[in-house]
Amino acid sequence: MHLIYNKIFLEHKADKHPERPERLLAFGELEQSEIENGEKYLKLIYDDSHIEKIKNASKNETNLDADTYTNEKSYEVACYAVGAAIKAAKENNFALCRPPGHHATSNKAMGFCLFNNIAIACKWLNERGKKVFLLDWDSHHGNGSQDIFYNTDKVLYVSVHQFPAYPGTGWVNEVGEGKGKYFTINIPMPPYSSDDIFIDTLSKIIPIIKQQYKPDVVAVSAGFDGHKDDPLLQLNLTTNSYYEVGKMLSSNFKNIFACLEGGYNIEVLPRCVSAFMMGVNSEKSKLEFKEPRTTSAANVQREFDSRMQNLRLSHDGYWNL
Numbered sequence: 001m002h003l004i005y006n007k008i009f010l011e012h013k014a015d016k017h018p019e020r021p022e023r024l025l026a027f028g029e030l031e032q033s034e035i036e037n038g039e040k041y042l043k044l045i046y047d048d049s050h051i052e053k054i055k056n057a058s059k060n061e062t063n064l065d066a067d068t069y070t071n072e073k074s075y076e077v078a079c080y081a082v083g084a085a086i087k088a089a090k091e092n093n094f095a096l097c098r099p100p101g102h103h104a105t106s107n108k109a110m111g112f113c114l115f116n117n118i119a120i121a122c123k124w125l126n127e128r129g130k131k132v133f134l135l136d137w138d139s140h141h142g143n144g145s146q147d148i149f150y151n152t153d154k155v156l157y158v159s160v161h162q163f164p165a166y167p168g169t170g171w172v173n174e175v176g177e178g179k180g181k182y183f184t185i186n187i188p189m190p191p192y193s194s195d196d197i198f199i200d201t202l203s204k205i206i207p208i209i210k211q212q213y214k215p216d217v218v219a220v221s222a223g224f225d226g227h228k229d230d231p232l233l234q235l236n237l238t239t240n241s242y243y244e245v246g247k248m249l250s251s252n253f254k255n256i257f258a259c260l261e262g263g264y265n266i267e268v269l270p271r272c273v274s275a276f277m278m279g280v281n282s283e284k285s286k287l288e289f290k291e292p293r294t295t296s297a298a299n300v301q302r303e304f305d306s307r308m309q310n311l312r313l314s315h316d317g318y319w320n321l
């Protein structure tokens with residue numbers, strides 16, 4: 001797995017916003033990839049009026065909501081972010097793109113996100129007969145991705161996030177509807193959850209999904225705002241979590257791709273991304289930074305265990321969790 005990047009992703013910007021070009025500049029000089037403009041893929045999820053709305057908003061510097069801005073380049077940049085997600089899906093690589101996508105629903109741009117890059121790539125895979133396990137460990141709940149795939153079993157959406165936190169969704173009883181019933185799994189971690197909770201939970205769940213769901217492809221909404229030094233949230237994860245989950249995925253699945261979501265401490269973001277990719281590529285010897293693994297306090301672990309019990313009940317035992 002390697003990075004897919006292009007300088008065009010630096011051109012979406014606003015004053016004093018955490019989702020800023022410096023997030024990618026922090027990676028240093030990166031090789032640029034040839035990426036197609038992904039505009040033609042938008043219709044996999046969006047209708048014409050929504051696409052026009054974002055295109056028009058992007059003629060000016062506007063705020064679509066309190067968190068979500070556009071400038072005159074945003075529409076074009078967002079289309080290239082979609083192109084990067086499709087390329088990542090084709091090549092099993094990591095789209096280091098922005099703006100992020102997982103909060104964008106099928107009719108609303110929100111939470112720094114214009115179009116839902118990874119959801120479009122998952123839909124594109126579905127159209128090619130592929131069943132997708134969409135693992136979203138950005139530490140905000142990916143309400144947009146959940147919403148888009150709420151009624152289907154062709155994408156199994158699993159989110160591991162802090163709760164309570166923005167956008168307020170992602171409780172254990174949101175399990176999907178109709179054909180999609182049980183194909184949304186929300187794992188809400190209490191604030192101050194640490195590496196032990198994150199790693200233990202995913203190491204239990206990933207083999208179950210492999211055995212029971214048998215996905216063709218794993219799509220990762222890779223957000224790194226759960227890192228203990230991230231300014232937006234109160235989780236206590238370190239690069240160990242991202243390395244371990246990369247290793248777990250590559251030892252269980254063949255096709256894995258990822259798209260960047262959040263992660264707002266620009267100093268630690270490149271380390272987190274590289275730890276994940278080294279996990280996927282099984283290159284521990286190249287890890288140049290070591291952080292001590294973190295442990296959750298007893299009351300945090302107790303609260304988490306009780307939420308997991310509720311999760312099992314909400315899914316009526318469908319998954320052997």
Ligand SMILES: [Zn+2]
Nearest residue numbers: 138140225262
């Ligand atoms: Zn986030």
